[in-house]
Amino acid sequence: MPAPTSLASWRFTGTLRHYQADVLDRIDVVAPGPLHIVAPPGSGKTLLGLLLAQRRGARTVVLAPTTTIRSQWARHAASLSRDAGALSEDAGNPGDLTVLTYQALSVLDSANPFADLARRRWLGDLEQDGRTAEAAEQWLSDLEAGNPQPYKRGIASRSRTIRRQLAKENPETLVQALHPNALALIDRLVAHGVETIVLDECHHLLDHWALVVATLAARIRATGVEPLLIGLTATLPSPDDANEYDNYTSLLGDVDYEVPVPAVVREGNLAPYRDLVRFAEPTRDELAFLAAHADGLAVLLRTTFAHQTGLAFLIHKLQPEPETRDELEPPAPGVDEDRRLARAFADDFGGSEAAAAMLATASPQHPLVSLLPDVARRPPTTDESLRLLARFALDRLLPNPDEEARWRRIRRTLADFGYSLTDRGVRRTRDPVDTMLASSLAKDFAACDILRIEREALGDERLRALVVTDFAEHGNAHGGLVGTAGALRTLGVVVADTATHTLRPMLVTGGHTRIAARDADVLVPALGELLGIPVAAVPLLEDTQVAEVHAPGVGAERLVRAASVLLTRGTVQVVVGTRGLFGEG
Structure with a gap:
């Protein structure tokens, strides 16, 4: 057994839930091998992890995916510890229990070794x-x-x-590429005598995070000590990527204990619920876009090359600059164009054929069209057009900072049609139908309709709702026509929709806190009181019905707690947020 630390003096004075007591009774922290526990949100995984570390008694590092969750661990640990000085969130000064983010342990060298x-x-x-x-x-x-x-x-x-x-x-190459500060941190934790590693939300341990944690464990093992790894998660990772899943399972092994959801509901720590599905049909404008998206792509491609810059690109493609002395000598009338056209086809037949077809379509009256063979005077295929567009964008737009806006405009429009313009060309990405369905505005309208139904059933005094999205902005993030879904857009719809516009909503994401501008007189003072600092709300330029809340120096963790308090009081009736904040601690 390890030498006792201040963790051995920790005391939990509350009452354990039945399944928490069962986990502690069944799991042996002395036996070799990792511990892998799966439990739903709200089941008290943090307390379980701390009590398992306390039972082990050795110096411990807790790794969490976000700074918000890191702070929650530190706060829970402080409620158990008799020695506040033994707890640390400082990578440079570890304590008997040190709480860090995975990122602190795995940042790569800023010099970019790759x-x-x-x-x-x-x-x-x-x-x-x-x-x-x-x-x-x-x-x-x-x-x-x-x-x-x-x-x-x-x-x-x-x-x-x-x-x-x-x-x-x-993996060893990856470890060598870590930032010197990250390597120094690993060595510092080993020298400090850390023997227990608690991995919160351990389903994140895919790819290089798993390997960096494995490196820490291996270096502890090299000192002659067998470390204890405690993995805690509500969601097992998908085995679809076999390599990443192998990284995860090789680190944590099989599940040792899984807390069933009904047990958490029975204890009263998770509300009884029903899984319901609401199907939402795309809006009329979205359906119209889907019906016409193929024709719209053709129009985009042709108008791009009818533009002066695009037309000049086609001409240059079909009339390359002279290379030999013979070509520099004055030719007979019309001979120079023919000669350069022949060389263009000889050098790049496919590209020249595509350029010829596009020129004949976009600018049929251009003098060069009369020199083209009849087979080239046709509409270009979609593949030919996209290949030309990629080369045009890479050669004429991307290298020129003055063309940044045009590059972005073409990129944004192509994204709506299921293509990605990158610094290596145009690539097929997600089908535009899938993109539209993923980011349909109809989903936000459906959320408002659900809130209306709940409001009618419960009344304004009892209504408390949380709307959770995948991200603050997601879906077709680069598109212009389809648009971007996510929490930011959802709040704007909730604020404006006739079914919900008299409710008092609040949005909290990792980077934004927003309210309805009409509620500023109520919510700004309430937030200022909870946060203990002056708070301001400024209407957005693009949507004056919504205001951005400014609370200098306040992180997402405190804002989530403030939103929870306001929701409990009924000052706020609807909270809109992301699963990263509300689904994982």
């Missing part, structure tokens, strides 16, 4: 799109010099992909 590999991968992407190695190198160098921001984004994106692959194929 940058060279990322650049080589990018060059390969460009060559796959039909460029020569020399042309790919020249394009990437021009982008780096002319518009460094998208260059840096491209390197960072490919570095993340390489990191994930290395996590699967060569």
